[in-house]
Amino acid sequence: MAQPLPRETRNAGPARRQRAPRLWLEPTVTAVVFGLFVLYSLWEVFFHNNGVYGNYVSPFFSPQVGRWFGMKSFIAFPVVWIPFLFRGTCYYYRKEYNRAWFWHPSACASPEPTGRRYTGESRFPFSWTNLHRYFWYLAVIVLIFLWKDTVQAFFFTHGFAVHLGSLLMLVNAIFLTLYTFSCHAFRHLVGGGKDCNSCAFGPNAGKATTSYTLWTKVSRWNQRHGSWAWASLFSVWVVDLYVRLLIMGVIHDVRFF
Amino acid sequence: MSEEMVLSVFRGDQTGGREEEFHVPLETGMVVLDALHYIQAEHAPDLAVRWNCKAAHCGSCSAEINGRPKLLCKTRLDQYEGQVVHVRPMHAFPLIKDLVTDVSSNYRAAKQIPAFSPRTPAPFTMYQRDVDRVQEFHQCIECFLCQDTCHVLRDHNARDRYFGPRMMAKIAEWEMHPMDTQDRREFLKDVAGLPMCNVTRCCVEVCPEHIVITDNAIIPLKERVADLYWDPIRAIFRRFQRSSTSSQPSSTVTS
Amino acid sequence: MSENRQSSGLSPVNLDTIETHDYDVVVVGAGGAGLRAAIAASEGTARVAVISKSLLGKAHTVMAEGGVAASLGNVDSDDSWDTHFYDTMKSGHFINQYRTAEIFAKEVPDRVLELETWGAVFDRTPAGKIMQRPFGAHSFRRLAHIGDRTGKELIRTLQYKVIHQNVDIFQEVTTTRLLTDEEGRIAGLFGYYREDGHFVVFRAKAIVLATGGFGKAYKVTSNSWESTGDGAALAFRIGAELMDIEMVQFHPTGMVWPPGVRGLLVTEGVRGEGGLLYNSKHERFMLRYDPVQQELSSRDVVARSIFKENQAERGTPHGGAWLDISHLPATMVKAKLPGMYEQFLSLADVDITREAFEVAPTTHYVMGGIRVDPETEATNVPGLYAAGEVACGLHGANRLGGNSLGDILVFGRRAGMAALAYAQSVDYPTLIPAQIEEEVRRVLAPFSRQDGERPYHMMSELQEIMTTYAGIVRSGESLAAGLEHLELLRLRAERMAVQGSRAYNPGWHTVFDVESLILLGEAVIRGALARKESRGAQWRTDYPEELPEMGKVNFVQTWADGHVVVREEPVEPMPEHLAKLFESDQAPGVVRQAARKANQGGGS
The missing domain is CATH 1.10.1060.10 (Alpha-helical ferredoxin)
Structure with a gap:
């Protein structure tokens, strides 16, 4: 709802003409942040062959499939496409990049470029967003390794300890978990595809099924899907940067206890 | 309240049109549709606007107020105090006349x-x-x-x-x-x-x-x-x- | 399509250029009754059209909130058609047509289930059946509902059913005249497209009127702009009879503040769900007026009680009563009354889950209307049928909440079926060109008048007159004064003028609304003068009692040589097996329930 103008302005003269809504602000910020993240990621996976510092593993390099097969360069590549495409096909990110990068539309009810014939998600590459569920399956596997890394981040050569890096890894794992399990495709898989959850006959008629209970929960998490998308984007970024800076020797890890 | 609001309402049809300004006295709780009715009764009896229930139940009075798609009967005028209220027909549908479109x-x-x-x-x-x-x-x-x-x-x-x-x-x-x-x-x-x-x-x-x-x-x-x-x-x-x-x-x- | 679509002013009438359609059955009105009639009429191969003054799905049915009354017995198993019949007759103060009420009570459960088959999704009981809520003066929990938006559910279901049927729908076409043939049978109708003002003639074997009521005759009303009584006026002018037209229902709870929303309906569902009425002294005054049914007494009683509290200076700041539902959990209020919650929050800045809100009576419904046959909804004009609020017979002197949604389903269907049967038995009628020519001139006349009266001003003056002189409280004196004012207004209204072109011109559209309303306003007042008693919705201060001899008559009105003529007709007496139901003070289902409980008590 629009805020009433301050008194002074109102009395200053005849009624103001149309207020200029700053519709460009949100898409611009999103476009810049996404752009920076992509550039950072490219720099990270193209120019680095190590994402490990002691017991810390950068999320860009986990699991270390490249190392298992003895790859010497581009070792992040065998895995890093999974989270990248998981996000790229995510319904929330679709909204954000369709608005910020492609201006379809840049903001609601405001004009957008109409030059090329718009085909939405009916043609390649956007039609491949329909494969979101498969990237979700793969992302869950990656997430399992990430939790392994996170546990490992609390065990140093001298034993259990809590460092700043460990906490960052933990926060990152939590955000990624919330992001992954609030996914629209997951919501569909656990029960959204069913029209009726208690239509069974016999003694269980009318009782809520497990899938209904799950679907209700996921639906609730799903309402915050966008928040988790942003939170986990930044947490991945921060953890990777933290590990990278440790490797480069720019900073030193901080131990809490 | 004896304040006055300025409404700039689109008048025209397929052949073209422009916004016309009207001054409307503001009453407590007034919505944009009330203002349009006032304009019809006092200034422009042929101002075309589609409406039915004036209670946000029927969905007839859709239009664009200051560039946002809204229901005329549910949009309070007091939120625009100090501004000119621009009322235009829905952009996505072919225009019939004034605020009425072909849906x-x-x-x-x-x-x-x-x-x-x-x-x-x-x-x-x-x-x-x-x-x-x-x-x-x-x-x-x-x-x-x-x-x-x-x-x-x-x-x-x-x-x-x-x-x-x-x-x-x-x-x-x-x-x-x-x-x-x-x-x-x-x-x-x-x-x-x-x-x-x-x-x-x-x-x-x-x-x-x-x-x-x-x-x-x-x-x-x-x-x-x-x-x-x-x-x-x-x-x-x-x-x-x-x-x-x-x-x-x-x-x-x-x- | 006509050549002179954009022209204004008088133009020579060339009948060949007028768009003409032929249909077996034409339904006027696209509310619940009209759509249900169209569905029924289109079951065979007949050509069926629906003509609607506004867009499809916007009709006043959409405003119905609380639910549709049907004795499904899902919640109270002792309910049955005879109890519903009993409640309906009793609340109608026995001037209803018993046969109409009997058919209604028996058929309405099937009609509700039929909606479910077509995709309506009512709220559910824990056992997975259609949920039913209590409502004023219904003996049992009876109203099938979806939150507080039941009318919307009905019309949406019927709307999507009808577009998948073999029915042509003409949206935004105003009907200005019914056409008859040489023998006085229905021959068709004349109207114009609101979009560009071009004329259209429908030649039809049968016409079903389903145009609703005329709540717009009053200043404070829950009705949308469409409720201008077009159908009743159209039929009246060609000789159809009106009955009990003085019976105008004032819903006890309309919004009061702010001024722009005055009259907007507050569903009876608020009281059905447990809302309580208080006066300014914080007394539950309904305990005084109806100790048994309290807040859920019939609408005429509750409306009058609020009015009386205000007369005794125990009203709220803006002349109403407080309605309070804030004692219930907020989540429940939002789930069961989402529309009310939203309506008050956005339009009045009131959160009904936290505070009480002001309500006052608002014009809501017309029980009277075109006199029709209970079985077929046929009027006295051959080929003309009427169903829903425009017709008369079911509700008597007071309508029960939830009965109107059932009414439109049951009698919409019957009217459609009867119209179809009639259409199949006759040939296409012959139109009389003179009627059409005359109508073209009449309809265009307002464009040629200079400095005439403004239609909008005529409308508000009419509403002022009806509210002041023929409102919730009436007397011989006020009615006579009202008649005088109305006559003066009618003369001025003959000089209504409009500016601009014929293209979507609301000023022009209002001319015909005003003409219908003035005619019906006069009928209301004449009916109210004839009924020298207080009964149901009719409350006369000079005759405050309900008189037994008046309960035996209906007032029927006809239009003869430009005058309204009122005559008495005896109320059809009930056959013995139905009359027996009223021997006890209690509804049949209530008696059965008591007996069953006694049996169970004795058995265990």
């Missing part, structure tokens, strides 16, 4: 949707938890503000290639009905133009009934279409199932 394309689309076809005639045994989901879509008042704000219809004029958010909610309402037997996935993909939506959620922002069209109707429908066309594992599973059970009830019932 008949919606009715033509609606006619094409395969109708609800229940397993058995009523009475149905359905539980509240199973109908909660479709009842959300039953809240729709067919104001077509979502159609107006949807950039596919608004900017790309693709009414022949996409039915729009309102019709997606209607299809979801039938498709997710516990008793429905019709399979509308092919229709969604090939006729209704579901893939044209790029989930930018503007429809959710304008809905006066707060229906979460994108997340609760469109995305679940996209997932159901993906089940059929974009999921090789499921396709194999389906084939296996079909060959093993020949007495499976058909998934579509012709009425």
Whole structure:
């Protein structure tokens, strides 16, 4: 709802003409942040062959499939496409990049470029967003390794300890978990595809099924899907940067206890 | 209150038009439609505006107020104090006159949707938890503000290639009905133009009934279409199932 | 399509250029009754059209909130058609047509289930059946509902059913005249497209009027702009009879503040769900007026009680009563009354889950209307049928909440079926060109008048007159004064003028609304003068009692040589098996329930 103008302005003269809504602000910020993240990621996976510092593993390099097969360069590549495409096909990110990068539309009810014939998600590459569920399956596997890394981040050569890096890894794992399990495709898989959850006959008629209970929960998490998308984007970024800076020797890890 | 508001209302038809300014005394709780009625009674008796119930139940008085698609009967004037209130017709539909647009394309689309076809005639045994989901879509008042704000219809004029958010909610309402037997996935993909939506959620922002069209109707429908066309594992599973059970009830019932 | 679509002013009438359609059955009105009639009429191969003054799905039915009354017995198993019949007759103060009420009570459960088959999704009981809520003066919990938006559910279901039927729908076409043939049978109708003002003639074997009521005759009303009584006026002018037209229902709870929303309906569902009425002294005054049914007494009683509290200076700041539902959990209020919650929050800045809100009586419904046959909804004009609020017979002197949604389903269907049967038995009628020519001139006349009266001003003056002189409280004196004012207004209204072109011109549209309303306003006042008693919705201070001899008559009105003529007709007496139901003070279902409970008590 629009805020009433301050008194002074109102009395200053005849009624103001149309207020200029700053519709460009949100898409611009999103476009810049996404752009920076992509550039950072490219720099990270193209120019680095190590994402490990002691017991810390950068999320860009986990699991270390490249190392298992003895790859010497581009070792992040065998895995890093999974989270990248998981996000790229995510319904929330679709909204954000369709608005910020492609201006379809840049903001609601405001004009957008109409030059090329718009085909939405009916043609390649956007039609491949329909494969979101498969990237979700793969992302869950990656997430399992990430939790392994996170546990490992609390065990140093001298034993259990809590460092700043460990906490960052933990926060990152939590955000990624919330992001992954609030996914629209997951919501569909656990029960959204069913029209009726208690239509069974016999003694269980009318009782809520497990899938209904799950679907209700996921639906609730799903309402915050966008928040988790942003939170986990930044947490991945921060953890990777933290590990990278440790490797480069720019900073030193901080131990809490 | 004796304050006065300035309304700049679009007057014109297909051949062209411009905004005209009117001064309207502000009353407590006044909505934009009240102001337009005042203008009709005192200044411009032929000002065309569509309205019925003036209670946000019927969805007739959709227009754009200061550039935002809104219901005229639900938009309070006091929130615009100190500003000129610009009232224009819906942009996505062909203009008839002043604030009235031709929304008949919606009715033509609606006619094409395969109708609800229940397993058995009523009475149905359905539980509240199973109908909660479709009842959300039953809240729709067919104001077509979502159609107006949807950039596919608004900017790309693709009414022949996409039915729009309102019709997606209607299809979801039938498709997710516990008793429905019709399979509308092919229709969604090939006729209704579901893939044209790029989930930018503007429809959710304008809905006066707060229906979460994108997340609760469109995305679940996209997932159901993906089940059929974009999921090789499921396709194999389906084939296996079909060959093993020949007495499976058909998934579509012709009425 | 006509050549002179954009022209204004008088133009020579050329009948060949007028768009003409032929249909077996034409339904005027696209509310619940009209759509249900169209569905029924289109079951065969007949050509059926629906003509609607506004867009499809916007009709006043959409405003119905609380529910549709049907004795499904899902919640109270002792309910049955005879109890519903009993409640309906009793609340109608026995001037209803018993046969209409009997058919209604018996058929309405099937009609509700039929809606479910067509896709309506009512709220559910824990056992998965259609949920039913209590409502004023219904003996049992009876109203099938979806939150507080039941009317919307009905019209949406019927709307999507009808577009999948073999029915042509003409949206935004105003009907200005019914056409008859040489023998006085229905021959068709004349109207114009609101979009560009071009004329259209429908030649029809049968016409079903389903145009609703005329709540717009009053200033404070819950009705939308469409409720201008077009159908009743159209039929009246060609000789159809009106009955009990003085019976105008004032719904006890309309919004009061702010001024722009005055009259907007607050559903009876608020009281059905447990809302309580208080006066300014915080007394539950309904305990005084109706100790048994309290807040859920019949509408005439509650409306009058609020009025009386205000007369006794115990009203709220803006002349109403407090309605309070804030003692219930907020989540429940939002789930069961989402529309009310939203309506008050956005339009009045009131959160009904936290505070009480002001309500006052508002014009809501017209029980009277075109006199029709209970079985077929046929009027006395051959080929003309009427169903829903425009017709008369079911509700008597007071309508029960939830009965109107049932009314439109049951009698919409019957009217459609009867119209179809009639259409199949006759040939296409012959139109009389003179009627059409005359109508073209009449309809265009306002464009040629200079400095005439403004239609909008005529409308508000009419509403002022009806509210002041023939409102919730009436007397011989006020009615006579009202008649005088109305006559003066009618003369001025003959000089209504409009500016601009014929293209979507609301000023022009209002001319015909005003003409219908003035005619019906006169009928209301004449009916109210004839009924020298207080009964149901009719409350006369000079005759405050309900008189037994008046309970035996209906007042029937006809239009003869430009005058309204009122005559008495005896109320059809009930056959013995129905009359027996009223021997006890209690409804049949209540008696059965008591007996069953006694049996169970004795048995265990």
